[in-house]
Amino acid sequence: MAKKTHIYDITMSNGEKFKDIRMKGSISSNYSGVVNDFIPVETSEGQTVELGKYQMVKAELVGIHE
16 A cells, blocks of 8 residues: 655744655654654655754644545
8 A cells, every 4th residue: 555645834943944845654653763863855846855853843734645
């Protein structure tokens, strides 16, 4: 079974905002452990960026796609 794509608006501790960030599966199930300090995500333009998980202050779920 393929994971659904979750779309988030993410706010970082420095106030920077990333809109329409896409990832396979939910952010809480994929990155709940201490192993992943950087989270690779895809922007709405298709660019892959890595966000520091300890710098995120808010991840608002915008939508889920099949």
